[in-house]
Amino acid sequence: MKYSSQMVAKPYFIFALILLAGEILFGVLMGIQYMYGDFLFPLIPFNVLRMVHTNLLIVLILFGFMGATYYLIPEEAERELWSPKLAILTFWVFAAAGVATILGYLFVPYATLTEVTFNNLLPTMGREFLEQPLPTKVGIVLVVVSYIVNVTMTVLKGRRTVITTVLITGLIGLAVFFLFAFYVPDNLVMDKFFWWFTVHLWVEATWELIMGAILAFVLIKVTGVDREHIDKWLYLIIAMTMVSGILGTGHHFFYMGAPEYWLWIGSIASAVEPLPFFLMVLFAFTMARDSKIKHDNKIALTWAKGTAVMAFLGAGVWGFMHTLAPVNMFTHGTQLTAAHGHLSFYGAYIMIIFTMISYAMPILRGRLHGNCAKAQKLELSSFWMMNIGMLGLTLALTAAGIVQIMDLRMGTELKGFMESQESIQSIFMIRLGFGLLVFVGLITYFASFFVKEEA
Amino acid sequence: MTERITKSMAKNIYYGGGMFALLIFIALTFDTVQQIPKRSNQGQMTESVVAGKALWEKNNCVGCHTIVGEGAYFAPELMNVFQRRGAGDEASFKAYMQGWMAAQPLDIPDRRKMPQFHLTPAEVDNLSDFLIWTSKINANEWPPTIEG
Ligand code: HEM
Ligand code: HEM
Ligand SMILES: [Fe+2]
Numbered sequence: 296m297k298y299s300s301q302m303v304a305k306p307y308f309i310f311a312l313i314l315l316a317g318e319i320l321f322g323v324l325m326g327i328q329y330m331y332g333d334f335l336f337p338l339i340p341f342n343v344l345r346m347v348h349t350n351l352l353i354v355l356i357l358f359g360f361m362g363a364t365y366y367l368i369p370e371e372a373e374r375e376l377w378s379p380k381l382a383i384l385t386f387w388v389f390a391a392a393g394v395a396t397i398l399g400y401l402f403v404p405y406a407t408l409t410e411v412t413f414n415n416l417l418p419t420m421g422r423e424f425l426e427q428p429l430p431t432k433v434g435i436v437l438v439v440v441s442y443i444v445n446v447t448m449t450v451l452k453g454r455r456t457v458i459t460t461v462l463i464t465g466l467i468g469l470a471v472f473f474l475f476a477f478y479v480p481d482n483l484v485m486d487k488f489f490w491w492f493t494v495h496l497w498v499e500a501t502w503e504l505i506m507g508a509i510l511a512f513v514l515i516k517v518t519g520v521d522r523e524h525i526d527k528w529l530y531l532i533i534a535m536t537m538v539s540g541i542l543g544t545g546h547h548f549f550y551m552g553a554p555e556y557w558l559w560i561g562s563i564a565s566a567v568e569p570l571p572f573f574l575m576v577l578f579a580f581t582m583a584r585d586s587k588i589k590h591d592n593k594i595a596l597t598w599a600k601g602t603a604v605m606a607f608l609g610a611g612v613w614g615f616m617h618t619l620a621p622v623n624m625f626t627h628g629t630q631l632t633a634a635h636g637h638l639s640f641y642g643a644y645i646m647i648i649f650t651m652i653s654y655a656m657p658i659l660r661g662r663l664h665g666n667c668a669k670a671q672k673l674e675l676s677s678f679w680m681m682n683i684g685m686l687g688l689t690l691a692l693t694a695a696g697i698v699q700i701m702d703l704r705m706g707t708e709l710k711g712f713m714e715s716q717e718s719i720q721s722i723f724m725i726r727l728g729f730g731l732l733v734f735v736g737l738i739t740y741f742a743s744f745f746v747k748e749e750a
Numbered sequence: 751m752t753e754r755i756t757k758s759m760a761k762n763i764y765y766g767g768g769m770f771a772l773l774i775f776i777a778l779t780f781d782t783v784q785q786i787p788k789r790s791n792q793g794q795m796t797e798s799v800v801a802g803k804a805l806w807e808k809n810n811c812v813g814c815h816t817i818v819g820e821g822a823y824f825a826p827e828l829m830n831v832f833q834r835r836g837a838g839d840e841a842s843f844k845a846y847m848q849g850w851m852a853a854q855p856l857d858i859p860d861r862r863k864m865p866q867f868h869l870t871p872a873e874v875d876n877l878s879d880f881l882i883w884t885s886k887i888n889a890n891e892w893p894p895t896i897e898g
Pocket of ligand 3: 546
């Protein structure tokens with residue numbers, strides 16, 4: 296570690312991992328309630344489990360991004376962080392707000408929660424992924440703004456690199472598009488239209504910039520390839536992201552009340568969206584091939600390559616599967632959507648955080664050459680367990696989606712939703728099995744932190 | 751392939767292409783916002799419909815159901831429940847909804863459960879009006895079948 300203020304990244308990383316354990320635990324609980332409707336009911340109804348699951352996901356990614364940023368910014372800017380104190384303060388504020396929100400979901404009926412959190416003043420709650428009470432949403436804005444100020448001040452006073460510029464652009468985009476979470480028109484179609492400004496323009500535009508910047512940073516560190524080369528790749532990747540991802544928002548406007556031209560624009564633009572993810576695969580593997588150094592932290596490079604591959608599968612392949620309007624007509628809002636949601640979020644945003652943690656955490660713990668071989672071996676087995684688990688879970692959901700589409704939307708002998716779902720219990724059982732494998736993989740990953748260093 | 755592309759070329763595609771895409775997106779956003787009122791029959795969006803939407807959000811219905819194809823996949827699509835359960839007749843759909851909401855949770859072992867929300871009959875009517883209004887949105891022929 297070159298700068299002592301990089302240390303503030305550590306609590307962010309640790310907390311992100313704890314939230315991930317919570318997320319997956321709730322995923323498993325949902326997987327059970329999917330088949331046995333009386334499980335946990337009426338104690339925790341499905342919508343509450345789901346809110347906890349998806350909100351933990353979003354918050355843990357934000358924690359991961361923040362940790363990654365606080366680690367890499369001082370090194371890139373070649374100076375200490377502008378205000379380490381502010382970074383620690385916002386950590387506690389954000390952690391407290393996050394925990395309070397989850398406890399609120401679990402212990403207060405949602406309708407009551409809306410009443411006690413001033414939702415009547417400015418209704419923003421009860422929309423997918425953006426269920427947070429108003430005070431939490433305002434808290435997120437404050438935390439994110441203070442984080443951006445901290446990072447920007449550091450960079451302004453220090454060295455500017457392509458990585459920092461791209462990262463900060465991504466962060467500002469993240470903040471700006473979150474503001475649409477506060478705009479809830481009475482017209483459902485208008486509401487949905489702008490809801491996607493937050494959701495799609497996060498995962499398929501601004502977060503991709505952040506992901507690209509983090510990936511580029513880790514690749515520079517573990518391969519020693521010169522910066523000029525890395526910068527070119529990074530620009531190319533984010534150029535493709537912007538060209539495809541912004542108008543690609545149109546793939547959500549096919550069948551929700553928006554005009555017909557989105558059928559064309561959304562299909563064409565989003566058909567290009569896999570390209571930046573494909574470039575990330577080329578990027579990671581080319582840099583690994585052209586390595587100038589033999590870094591002892593081998594597992595960090597494995598994660599970097601894995602991230603590129605899994606993100607390409609989840610976002611690129613599974614995204615493309617349903618992104619053309621005539622196909623989406625039949626797949627819209629089915630288990631196939633859930634399949635894509637899982638592999639894309641995991642492959643891109645959970646794995647980039649693993650990549651960064653895998654590289655930075657040993658250094659933050661004083662192990663400048665990475666963890667010992669034994670710990671890396673254990674981490675590698677967790678890498679495979681989690682990847683195979685997520686892939687299996689995704690394939691199961693894909694099968695479930697296909698059956699659902701055949702039952703409900705094809706031919707003349709249609710089945711009802713509930714009847715169709717009951718007929719695919721066995722597929723949901725397989726999904727649950729792979730989900731448990733992911734959970735075991737995560738526990739194994741945690742265990743790798745506790746392997747004793749050889750003296 | 752990437753050998754022939756220089757860093758400054760890539761940078762220019764990023765800024766130029768990004769700006770271009772953003773400008774088109776903003777222009778189309780303005781146009782879409784103009785068209786949505788007509789496509790969604792905003793004129794028929796009565797106070798009851800608006801109250802129904804607020805109840806839909808307040809009770810987080812979207813945490814189990816999809817509506818116009820978005821939401822959760824635990825429970826049926828509700829954009830066309832008006833046609834499915836009310837055969838397109840407002841009075842019979844409203845009667846059905848009163849019965850349905852009061853009967854939750856259904857006492858069938860291991861079936862996925864919908865919670866009891868303790869809504870008043872007037873509130874259930876608001877939700878019905880909201881769902882009836884939603885069923886008439888011009889969503890380019892979606893959903894493909896009555897089962898949603
Ligand atoms: C890492 C990047 C991505 C993430 C995290 C992501 C995540 C998601 C999620 C969670 C949904 C479901 C939203 C809902 O609940 O309604 C979704 C929907 C969708 N995604 Fe992605 N996605 C990514 C990239 C892509 C790409 C690159 C494409 C296209 C090539 C794509 C195509 C779609 C489509 C067409 C839908 C709508 C599905 C439907 O109609 O039900 N996604 N995405
Ligand atoms: C490991 C075991 C997991 C299980 C069993 C599981 C299960 C589930 C279930 C049952 C749903 C609700 C689907 C519905 O609405 O009907 C869901 C939604 C979701 N989960 Fe998971 N999950 C797991 C892990 C994960 C992970 C690791 C991620 C992210 C990296 C994730 C991201 C999501 C997202 C984004 C949604 C919303 C999907 C959408 O709206 O399309 N889950 N999950
Ligand atoms: Fe999208």
